[in-house]
Amino acid sequence: MTKTKTNPGRFFEDYTLGQRIDHAVPRTVSGGERALYHALYPARHALYSSDEFARGCGLPGAPLDDLAAFHVIFGKTVPDISLNALANLGYAEGRWLRPVWAGDTLRSVSEVIGLKQNSSGKSGVVWVRTKGFNQHSEIVLEYVRWVMVKKRDADAPAPETVAPDLAAALSADQLVIPKGLDFTDYDFTLAGEPHRWGDYAVGEVIDHVDGVTIEEAEHMLATRLWQNTAKVHFDRDAREGGRLIYGGHVISMARALSFNGLANAQIIAGLNGGAHANPCHAGDTVRAWSEVLDRAETSAPGVGALRLRLVATKGGAAGALKGEDGKYLPDVLLDLDYWALVPM
Amino acid sequence: MTKTKTNPGRFFEDYTLGQRIDHAVPRTVSGGERALYHALYPARHALYSSDEFARGCGLPGAPLDDLAAFHVIFGKTVPDISLNALANLGYAEGRWLRPVWAGDTLRSVSEVIGLKQNSSGKSGVVWVRTKGFNQHSEIVLEYVRWVMVKKRDADAPAPETVAPDLAAALSADQLVIPKGLDFTDYDFTLAGEPHRWGDYAVGEVIDHVDGVTIEEAEHMLATRLWQNTAKVHFDRDAREGGRLIYGGHVISMARALSFNGLANAQIIAGLNGGAHANPCHAGDTVRAWSEVLDRAETSAPGVGALRLRLVATKGGAAGALKGEDGKYLPDVLLDLDYWALVPM
Amino acid sequence: MTKTKTNPGRFFEDYTLGQRIDHAVPRTVSGGERALYHALYPARHALYSSDEFARGCGLPGAPLDDLAAFHVIFGKTVPDISLNALANLGYAEGRWLRPVWAGDTLRSVSEVIGLKQNSSGKSGVVWVRTKGFNQHSEIVLEYVRWVMVKKRDADAPAPETVAPDLAAALSADQLVIPKGLDFTDYDFTLAGEPHRWGDYAVGEVIDHVDGVTIEEAEHMLATRLWQNTAKVHFDRDAREGGRLIYGGHVISMARALSFNGLANAQIIAGLNGGAHANPCHAGDTVRAWSEVLDRAETSAPGVGALRLRLVATKGGAAGALKGEDGKYLPDVLLDLDYWALVPM
Known part of the structure; x- marks a missing residue:
């Protein structure tokens, strides 16, 4: 009687080059997230602690901590990208493009930009470029991440190998x-x-x-x-x-x-x-x-x-x-x- | 020199049929409660996570999670209802009547709707219908709950047994x-x-x-x-x-x-x-x-x-x-x- | 290659009578701090729990809990006052001068009002009067605190002993x-x-x-x-x-x-x-x-x-x-x- 309505996560053969994945569960952030961030980490960078300090630096107030924004954007991708991941292999080309403010609603979209089956045939590497958007559809963050993902079926054919050309560092x-x-x-x-x-x-x-x-x-x-x-x-x-x-x-x-x-x-x-x-x-x-x-x-x-x-x-x-x-x-x-x- | 100013809680013989109890300590909720709810539970229902998603469903924004509202209303009743409870026996006829928004102030009122002394004579069952109100005196939640409560004095006379007629389920x-x-x-x-x-x-x-x-x-x-x-x-x-x-x-x-x-x-x-x-x-x-x-x-x-x-x-x-x-x-x-x- | 850019904290001989220390990292508080305060402590005083209750007492809303304000003000002084403290010896003459509201930004300033080297020559007592300010430069809290602090160099000369005259209690x-x-x-x-x-x-x-x-x-x-x-x-x-x-x-x-x-x-x-x-x-x-x-x-x-x-x-x-x-x-x-x- 048990039906499968739960998310089994994607396997290596479920990804295709150029595939776009709209990640679920958008998130509105508030002063609550800021307070919790400061309770969870010994965070003291003044620009994120004080609206007044941020104003003294030309901003309208203190944004959400850059890494809190990163975690919110990243968290949305987990059910689609890394539920069956064997390893989180790396990050590249990450840029914070706009501050996130209390009241903003964030969502994430990823594009598959690389695929490479491992020699074992049992898993493969998936590269995605993830973008985080606010409620005005402005990009607030983008980054590339690559993970090693299990295959569901070891006999599934390997995709053409495409390893993206990523910058060793941003200039x-x-x-x-x-x-x-x-x-x-x-x-x-x-x-x-x-x-x-x-x-x-x-x-x-x-x-x-x-x-x-x-x-x-x-x-x-x-x-x-x-x-x-x-x-x-x-x-x-x-x-x-x-x-x-x-x-x-x-x-x-x-x-x-x-x-x-x-x-x-x-x-x-x-x-x-x-x-x-x-x-x-x-x-x-x-x-x-x-x-x-x-x-x-x-x-x-x-x-x-x-x-x-x-x-x-x-x-x-x-x-x-x-x-x-x-x-x-x-x-x-x-x-x-x-x-x-x-x-x- | 120690005087008793602390709350000993109510015992079975302290409840009377029809009694109204105004529970103490009203509570204003904010984005802080929402953030904490999401830190405490792996909550992802989009309507409570995103103001934008809630607007897409015809609401003015994301309400406080229904169960968070329940817990706030319920928590206020504990010092009056269950401090001397031996067991929390059941719930019935619970209805969420209005969303709770950030900035709302909640308070709780209970009415005793049933009493039944146990055959041991040492305890009894108390039924209460609890209503949660916002700052506009609108009901946001109501439910019936019954608990087994100790008697202070086993020799105290038993009240007339009144067991409320509760619906097995709401239609x-x-x-x-x-x-x-x-x-x-x-x-x-x-x-x-x-x-x-x-x-x-x-x-x-x-x-x-x-x-x-x-x-x-x-x-x-x-x-x-x-x-x-x-x-x-x-x-x-x-x-x-x-x-x-x-x-x-x-x-x-x-x-x-x-x-x-x-x-x-x-x-x-x-x-x-x-x-x-x-x-x-x-x-x-x-x-x-x-x-x-x-x-x-x-x-x-x-x-x-x-x-x-x-x-x-x-x-x-x-x-x-x-x-x-x-x-x-x-x-x-x-x-x-x-x-x-x-x-x- | 390691340079010392980290804060070693002040030692006893780094304090001088009348010295003013502007403590770092101002802090904006919100409803998030209130929610966290209630999650961390079984706090139920109604004036801090309910905006409506506070209004019934003549205030514009519920302030941040008095002790939360104290902790924020106090926390800022730690890197300057007590990083090398051997003991926190006492408090005196503490007064809450203005409520702290959600949205306020707090900072702290201390003045050294007493110094007394211990007979061992290895440490001394430092008295500071700390004031907490909001973004309008209004004092919200002041208190005296004294701590025993290590000397960096036991041979450093002792300062003139000045022990402030502190009230045993406020009237x-x-x-x-x-x-x-x-x-x-x-x-x-x-x-x-x-x-x-x-x-x-x-x-x-x-x-x-x-x-x-x-x-x-x-x-x-x-x-x-x-x-x-x-x-x-x-x-x-x-x-x-x-x-x-x-x-x-x-x-x-x-x-x-x-x-x-x-x-x-x-x-x-x-x-x-x-x-x-x-x-x-x-x-x-x-x-x-x-x-x-x-x-x-x-x-x-x-x-x-x-x-x-x-x-x-x-x-x-x-x-x-x-x-x-x-x-x-x-x-x-x-x-x-x-x-x-x-x-x-």
Whole structure:
């Protein structure tokens, strides 16, 4: 009598090149999401904490945290893209195109831009470019993500291999600066640190010092808030080793910890790449360090850009990333490459 | 020197037929409650997630989740009705009469409609009809609930037995459709599933597949949010076996899990009955299944009604409810009978 | 290659008498903070729960809970005042000067008003008077706090000792009553208890009965919400014995528990003093009792003031505070002395 009305998720052979997927469950955000974001992460970047500070930087008020916007857009794609994913392989060409404000309603659309069956014949890699839209049908965020997805039927024919040509990193002139942004009268005292764009040198490594031991209740609250309901994050028995923490929880935790040393890296404007190097579980104490990868000027008044590597760990020294074998060290959780906007 | 100013709760002999109880602590709700509801439960019904989607269905915006409204109204009754309750026995004749919007202030009033002393003489059953009002003194919700309450004094005389005549289920024409609701242009893609009212057959069982392992911190956050402060939910030592999870937490968890297969059962309009079959504790992994009990048309454009049994379990197969002895199986947590509004 | 851009915190010799510190990271609050406050604590004081109830008391709506305002103001001072603190020694002369409303942006400024090196030469006591401002540069809260802070260099010369002359308690006429407050038509039924100002006798002790067992996830959510990111509250390994719970979490928990017996002690207007008698850890079950210390009339219609001792414990009888040696009993967590505004 049981009929199958539940979503089994898509398998590798369900994707076709150029396919457009309109993801379900649009989401209106409010001050509630901002408050919860600050309860879940030690987030202190002043532009997202204070409407007054944001106004002092030329914006109409404090937007929703850039990563909260990312998580909402990303969460919508999970039922269509990664329910049967074996691994989340990477990100590229991510750009925040417009701030998200309290009252905005977000939805997500993805296009399949690459397909490659694995040599085993049992799975394949799917590349999608996802765009997040607000209620005015304006794009607020876009990024490419690729995942390894199971095949339903190992005998299904392989599609023609198309691996998209993705930029190793965005150039600074591809970044979109929020309309009106002006750091000329930036208040370094209220922001929490005196360090300007010019104080950061390429190659510099910053140990963010603090650590947060993660609890099950917290990562589940966060992950549900983004309506990412993949069972591996919630059902203790869905996966050997217990609940797997949503990679985005680690990203937000590391970014919030990076305030200590990067308090003025206010805005995330671009996501060049990212790897979830090792799984994170409750009980792990997450720490973070950053490395300055590049610097660039922008066309906006007083606004510079820093390209940063943000690394989350559950141990090990700041700066330690890979072993002699070229593989991530076992304590490394995240290696994220992004562009931030910083006062000059 | 200690005086008793604290609330000892009412005992069985404190209730009289026809008694009206104005429950304390009115509550204004905001976008904060919506955000928290989505952090606490894997809630994805689009009408409550997106103002835009709700507008597409003829409403002025997304209301507060129906069950969040229920919990707020219910929570206010706890200090007066169930502080000395030995068991929460049942619900009947529940109707959602008006949506609750951000900014509304809710309060609750109950009337005692039945009393029956138990043969032991040590306790009795109290039936109350509770109404929730908004700041315009409009009723937003009403339901009957009955509980077994201790007597303060076993020698107190028994009241005349009055057991109210309660409907086994509401008929569909007793349901109140939110003003303006129109599912004619319902967007099944954004809602997340293609299944219409006509796709559900009476007798059909839906296994909602996913599970959530419950943590102490989460059920306490939820229960406090509804200002239900009964100590058994918070004080580890108040009760043998540890903190008892508020039954409403299980209701909301099961309803949210039911999205997977019932994404279009958007609105809860009626509560026919419900039993908390077994206690739930932190560490339990809650799963859910539903059975279609009845179908009816409504007077609103494009809007059908499904009568559904929603069962929460901590194990066991979908469809398994009672043993040969007619008793609930030990893994069954909740058996809820409700009417949902569904696009036709 | 690692440069030090992170905040090492101030040491004793970094403070000078009269020094003004503008604390970083202003914060805009919304309905999200109110909802979270009610999810984190069993808070039920009607004036903060219901806009309608607050209007009935002459206010334009429900303000943010007084202690939530305190925590936001306090949290901003942590990176400058207590990052290297060995102990939080006391509070005095705290006054709430204006309600905080949803939409307000808060920031904090402290002035060093006392310095005293300890005889060991390794640390010293720093007194600061902290003021919290809203976006109109109006003071919303002020209080004195003193902490014991490590010296960076034990050989650094001692400053001249200046110990400020602090009032043992505010007199009632120093309290600031929120503009418009009028308890003439106070609704005792909706507030939850019938006890008026005149029903409380000096010396009376109230056992608040209920208890809450604290979880790691909850105190961390709370502490982060106030942007207090001191690592001892988050990093399991930062301190022997595990994560130390932020003292303010205990204050809010005890105050919320005190609803049961003090439901009409609606508004906290003054903080006379306070001691965190013993550390609190996850797993502790927090209970509370109060003692009426003083009573006073005020100039506002229907508004009286009660001076109350609020004690949080993890065990022991109501009324038990100190041992024969004059020291706090080991189960006492908090001894707080405050003024509340109560209907007459």
